[in-house]
Amino acid sequence: MKLLSNAPNTGAKLWQKGPIFGGKKLDSLDEAGRKKQAIALAPILRGFCSSKQNMIGHFTDDARVLEFINSNDLDRLAPLGTSCPDHFLRTKISPLVLDLGKDEDLSDVEALKTRLAPAFDAYRAMYTEYYNTCKHDNSPAIRDANPVVILYPGVGMFTFAKDKQTARVAAEFYINAINVMKGSGAISEYTSLPRQKAFNIEYWLLEEAKLQRMPKPKALSGRVALVTGSAGGIGKAIAKKFAEEGACVVLNDMNAERPEGAGEEFKKLFGKDAYTNAILDVTKADQIDSAVAEAILAFGGVDLIVNNAGLSISKTIADHTEKDWDLLYDVLVKGQFMVTQAASNVMKKQDIGGDIINIVSKNALVSGPNNAGYGSAKAAQLHLSRLNAAELGADKIRVNVVNPDAVISDSNIWAGGWAEGRAKAYGITVAELPAYYAKRTLLNEVILPVDIANACFAFAGGLLGKSTGNVLNVDGGVAAAFVR
Structure with missing residues (x-):
């Protein structure tokens, strides 16, 4: 030099x-x-x-x-x-x-x-x-x-x-x-x-x-976050929480129009330097590489990943198709693995540690009807998180899990056929689902996207910097989903 x-x-x-x-x-x-x-x-x-x-x-x-x-x-x-x-x-x-x-x-x-x-x-x-x-x-x-x-x-x-x-x-x-x-x-x-x-x-x-006299740095100042599926729903709530706490964020979605719309909202809230946009289908390795490259060109790297992108299919074993099964596992399991692989390679280059947080589900722990594909894929996500935590700890990369349940507000999952499938499984109407889910919890609470965002920040915000391989349930209290 x-x-x-x-x-x-x-x-x-x-x-x-x-x-x-x-x-x-x-x-x-x-x-x-x-x-x-x-x-x-x-x-x-x-x-x-x-x-x-x-x-x-x-x-x-x-x-x-x-x-x-x-x-x-x-x-x-x-x-x-x-x-x-x-x-x-x-x-x-x-x-x-x-x-x-x-x-x-x-x-x-x-x-x-x-x-x-x-x-x-x-x-x-x-x-x-x-x-x-x-x-x-x-x-x-x-x-x-x-x-x-x-x-x-x-x-x-x-x-x-x-x-x-x-x-x-x-x-x-x-x-x-x-x-x-x-x-x-x-x-x-x-x-x-x-x-x-x-x-x-x-x-x-x-x-x-x-x-x-300048303000003290916020908890996530100097950090770059890529939250998959962050143009709406839970993903956008997480990205917004991270931006509020000082992080630079990469807004992304399969649909090119959604990140642009979210970007306009983030520009008004946080300014043009707080975010960048990317198209990202987590089943496509080239789009994962492009999104990570966008984070690097915009902010120098990436050190906070939230694997949030997902979908749900609720069908009986008899009605489940091979296409349904492959789609669930491609998005939820393979997608989580490939994003983690690409991001951890960058984190190792930086050698300053990092956080990977996987949005899984109560269904990874609790059995239920009409849920063989989704529930087993979520269980695979959960154990993959443990495996990744064990391997990446030497590089100071923490891998943790947030398990939501029944996040209905602003959710693409509930806009599809999942709500009808779950309502049918429980013998109720779709309109009765929010109250049904709240009443079956120990706290009798409706779970919102911001609740999941707060859980992610709990892992990434610094207070749990020595914690990896953990599961944080945000479900209002479902006893059958207790990890220990």
Whole structure:
């Protein structure tokens, strides 16, 4: 890696002669190639930048960025740092440039981490030396020494910060810094701030006072959540709860129109930086990969998965078809497995742990009529969760289960034939189902989507950070479903 902060700290001057930034040194990959490399690399970079706290990422391959990072003068200009206080307050004193070929094979994750680690160690050491050399007796304590801006020649720029908005704005400020370098070099000379002056601004006591007045991070700040089937019903309630608690969320559904509609609602509630959209059918591996890739490109990775997508079919054994059976197992069991597989691969790249929460059902534990396919698939989901918890614990990835029952409000399941099937099985009408389900519980309560969302937050919010392989029933109290 090239550590761009080891240049002389005297505010050196560069005269630009000839082509912009000394001319082109290399060509960029095409757009698809740039995205492919960014998707492969971003989770690893996010892991390194999250050594103190979870960071959210932003990637851009803006033409102005590519012109700069592909130039002959990159190694001379970037070490000088920025000339404007507003710039480096957002971007740190200088970026880190990756010494990676634009078309390198990035598939060997452990080898890549081994190769990158010395560069991050060196950057942190440089920043610590910068602080120790320039600090005053009353200077605030040193802040996070990880880089904010990371440049990958031929591919693009990554920025990492406490939330998406801050990461995005950091990228915008560094593009402004690039514009200053380009403009000043074209007409005269580029002069950076001397390190001591830069430090005096970065660690200005009034700046520190402003930082101290900022609201404390929410429980899920710095975390990226993908809740399958999150454009409506239980899934949207979970995604909304996570966004309220500071997470960035990936809204998704099989139907392309539903995530867009949910996105408009989330934009009004939480702003444009809180979410992104994806089309996701959990039975299709390519759509799972695309949704995870969307999370990476939008936020740098993913570390909170809720396997919520589902359907229900209530039929007698005689009426159940092979198609019914295959559909239930493809969506509920195989879908949960494939999403967990794809997401845990990213979590391992990041090496900062994670949460996988599986929305199962009371029916995984309780036997009932007209329920052979759905109930057995739910039981398979429950045990698959235990198996995944046992395997992923070494990577600090927690796998837990929430078991709802009879969540009728705003549920696609109840909009189909499930309600009629259950009503028939119990000898009542569909209209009588909510009261029937409530009365059979110990608490005599109707279960709502927000109740399931709160249970998911209980697992993911930090208080149960040492808990995995557990089952939390949210059913109003069904004694036959007690796990122990």
